[in-house]
Amino acid sequence: MSYSRANIRLAMEILSERKAKAELTYSKRREEITNKIPEIGKCLSQMTDISLKILDAAQSEDFQKNLEEIKQTNNRIQDLIASKLKENGYPEDYLEIPYTCKKCSDTGVVGRDTCSCMKDLLNQLNIKDLEDSSPAKGCSFENFSLDYYPDVSLDGKSISPRAQMKAVYEFCKDYADDFDADSGSIYMHGETGLGKTHLSLAIGNAAARKGYSVYYASAQTLLADIEREKFGREKSAVSENKALGCDLLIIDDLGCEFGTQFSAAEIYNIINYRINQSKPFIISTNLDWEELEKKYSKRVASRIIGSCSNLKFIGNDIRQIKSFN
Numbered sequence: 001m002s003y004s005r006a007n008i009r010l011a012m013e014i015l016s017e018r019k020a021k022a023e024l025t026y027s028k029r030r031e032e033i034t035n036k037i038p039e040i041g042k043c044l045s046q047m048t049d050i051s052l053k054i055l056d057a058a059q060s061e062d063f064q065k066n067l068e069e070i071k072q073t074n075n076r077i078q079d080l081i082a083s084k085l086k087e088n089g090y091p092e093d094y095l096e097i098p099y100t101c102k103k104c105s106d107t108g109v110v111g112r113d114t115c116s117c118m119k120d121l122l123n124q125l126n127i128k129d130l131e132d133s134s135p136a137k138g139c140s141f142e143n144f145s146l147d148y149y150p151d152v153s154l155d156g157k158s159i160s161p162r163a164q165m166k167a168v169y170e171f172c173k174d175y176a177d178d179f180d181a182d183s184g185s186i187y188m189h190g191e192t193g194l195g196k197t198h199l200s201l202a203i204g205n206a207a208a209r210k211g212y213s214v215y216y217a218s219a220q221t222l223l224a225d226i227e228r229e230k231f232g233r234e235k236s237a238v239s240e241n242k243a244l245g246c247d248l249l250i251i252d253d254l255g256c257e258f259g260t261q262f263s264a265a266e267i268y269n270i271i272n273y274r275i276n277q278s279k280p281f282i283i284s285t286n287l288d289w290e291e292l293e294k295k296y297s298k299r300v301a302s303r304i305i306g307s308c309s310n311l312k313f314i315g316n317d318i319r320q321i322k323s324f325n
């Protein structure tokens with residue numbers, strides 16, 4: 001799983017805000033209780049003294065014995081505070097620092113490991129990135145309907161679009177369920193409006209929810225961004241780095257971009273790099289194998305053909321059917 005530096009920084013900022021907020025709440029509560037219930041104020045001062053004793057005990061020869069005594073005293077004082085709080089109508093844990101994550105006290109780390117709260121945050125940021133850069137929000141396996149595909153075969157084909165698309169759907173669902181950083185790649189081809197973008201993003205959503213970084217872009221946008229970054233005034237490689245480095249790359253509508261030597265070379269570079277690194281990608285396109293070869297050269301086509309599962313989408317344009325209903 002990979003997370004962008006920007007998201008790691010953002011997650012750390014969120015955690016540190018949570019921590020600061022919890023500690024501020026604690027100090028306000030402490031002041032309130034000290035003023036209202038002086039007995040608890042005394043207990044809190046005793047606990048501060050105990051912290052100092054622990055430091056002293058660390059230097060003594062009877063370290064373990066002293067430490068045990070100090071701990072027992074500390075527990076007694078804590079019990080007293082809890083019962084006094086209850087007596088005065090407060091929750092017993094009112095003077096505990098209200099961290100969002102008790103496991104790591106909102107630091108994001110437990111021992112040497114990353115805490116699950118930090119992982120959850122990073123996953124949420126991955127999902128947000130995908131949703132911000134694509135229409136991913138409305139695309140899931142649950143809302144993909146096979147009803148739009150005719151259940152009688154068209155053009156004398158032996159299989160009906162519904163049966164074909166059921167197989168495609170099941171392949172995609174299994175792929176998403178089993179997705180990991182070493183999964184294979186997919187070539188989705190067929191006419192416009194047959195659900196290629198929907199299913200590729202349903203996979204993307206599932207992968208992002210598992211904590212994988214997913215980068216979605218139409219071929220046209222991706223190539224235009226890379227070209228601008230390479231040859232524009234502000235040199236950077238944000239889009240190319242994302243396309244190369246993400247756990248799952250989804251290139252939508254390959255073939256709809258303006259074909260140039262640059263675009264063909266760049267597509268080859270991205271695909272070739274990802275294949276060599278065993279990093280999965282999904283291509284959706286209106287082009288069949290022959291058209292792919294014609295548009296991008298034999299080298300590009302054979303590299304894609306050799307590394308992808310081939311999913312053929314058939315049926316009638318769903319967008320048109322929906323607009324008539």
Ligand SMILES: [Zn+2]
Nearest residue numbers: 101104115117
């Ligand atoms: Zn945590």
